[in-house]
Amino acid sequence: MNKVARAAMKIVQPLIDAFEERTGLIKMMGDLARHPVPPDTGWWYVFGSATLVAFMIQVVTGIALSTSYISSSGDAYQALQFITTQALLGNLLRGMHYFGASAMVLLVGIHMTQVFIMGCYKYPREFNWVTGVVLLFLTLAMGFTGQLLRWDQNAVWSIVVGAEQAGRMPVVGTMMAHFLLAGKTIGGATLSRFFAFHVFFIPAIIFAVVGIHLFLVMHDGISEPPVAGEPVDPATYHQKYDELIEKRGVPFWPDAAWRDVVFCVAVVIAIVVLAAIFGPPKLGPPPNPSLLARDPAPDWYLLWYFALLALIPHKMTTPVILLAPLVGVIVLLIVPIVSNTGERHPRNRPWAVGAVIVIVMMIATLWVEAIREPWSPDFTAQPLSAGIVGVSEGPIANGAKLFHEKGCEYCHQISGNGGHRGPDLSFVGDRLTKDDLTIRIMNGGYNMPAYAGNLSPQDLEDLLIFLGSRRHPGSAASGGK
């Protein structure tokens, strides 16, 4: 140590000592950082701290954004445009807030899965699993309310969709919907309400629950990696755990924490790099509820649920809206009640591993479908070209024109053009007779409107001729199957 440093320490050290004598904070922080943890925790244990880091990024970027954001229904859109296009590093900051949110949702899901797969929620850590479940839903609530603060047309219509879902609740549904809207219509009070939820109410609860979560981590100790054939027995667990810590425990800092640091820094770098490369989600048109050219959809982390509502039988919509979240919460909460002892190692818990695989596959499948949106009419479909139709005049050409004008093409595809809501009709002439087609067109079906009364006899005839002409090359020239 050089002379200057020694001289500086002579002045600073007494101040540090005086501070420590009066607060004890330095010793307390040191004890916390160096508390003994089980050995060999490895890289599986980094996701909890990474989730916390993602949350802290959300807090600091959110605070910075709030210095320019205006939580006024009439001004927020312009404020967002200013932040995105004019404010110094505003675009990057919005991007960091978006990718930070995505990271938080992703990491909380991975953390929860890891805790479940490794049986870390079992005795004596059942209550910490419960606080984790609460944090999972608070994180999703932050995601949804945050998406709405991106106050464009998608946000406005997403609020209406959210209010409609709340409105499905029996007895108090309409009241809940109006509570979300902060009135009976979208208006001046709506954004302020969601801003307060996103910035004050929910974060305050998250801070409190994270505090309890971390306290319980310290109180119960970090769960030791599971060993196959060593089940959890409440009668002996504490004795075994204490012996493990006493004999082989290592200080959290730095023996175990270095992996958390490495992974958390990687998360931060990933968030900043993704924000710099891709930027924040583009702002849509202004939040004018009288503009209807919008297909509102939630951000990616709730998109799978939107797909679920599209794919279930229509009569199941209300039960699913009301019961699915409730069942999800209940199932997650009773996990540590029905299974808080026994094997922890995934090798000996095939049902647990199977459940995770099924849930992940289900959500992934719904995500893929949500990106395709096959249930959504394709309003961008253009009239079929003469090359596809095969002729440019006559009944077949007129039928093709009607196929577009009457909206058939929004839901049915022909030769790669059109929507996916209904069956592909590229070769419908091979599989349906003229009578079959007539019945379907005139009577409609589950998702299809009945066109009886909406088509003149001549239009129907032309449409039938056109559809009958949609055949594989080389099949019979006319008449259908």
Place this chain on the structure above:
Amino acid sequence: MTSDGENRAPAPAGEAPLSPERRAFVVRLSLGLMGLAAALVAVPIVGFLIGPLIRKFPDIWRPIGKAENFSVGKTVLVSFRDPSPMAWAGVTAETAAWLRRDPSGEFTAFAVNCTHLGCPVRWLPDANLFMCPCHGGVYYSDGTVAGGPPPRPLFQYPVRVNNGMVEIRTSAVPIG
């Protein structure tokens, strides 16, 4: 004074511990007072938050346009203002309806919200159908369900012709 309190002053000699009855009383008193304080703070907060639910929603007829300007049989999108927009509502105070002049001369105003999840439905004039972009709900021109997941017909707004002017009565966002 050191941190272990070796120089701490002795407790006053006459101070006796509370009796069990008195201790139970002061516990109840303290908890009650805390509950009272919490209620004093919470009541105005909760009242403020649920205020929009009990605020009277005024019925206001908004003029849309002269009746003669609407063609018979045509369905058009019309927009109008909320009944009591806040000064800072901006464009969010706007709302819309699909207005049709029936052959009888009567007007029908449909809400733009799909009855499935509230998404904005579009009118396809050539197909004579309303279609919802979200989950493919379809309605006939009279608002009845033609296909897809909507559980009920499109909601309608009260509409009238007053001194030759078409007027729509402002209404709440239609909820299930």
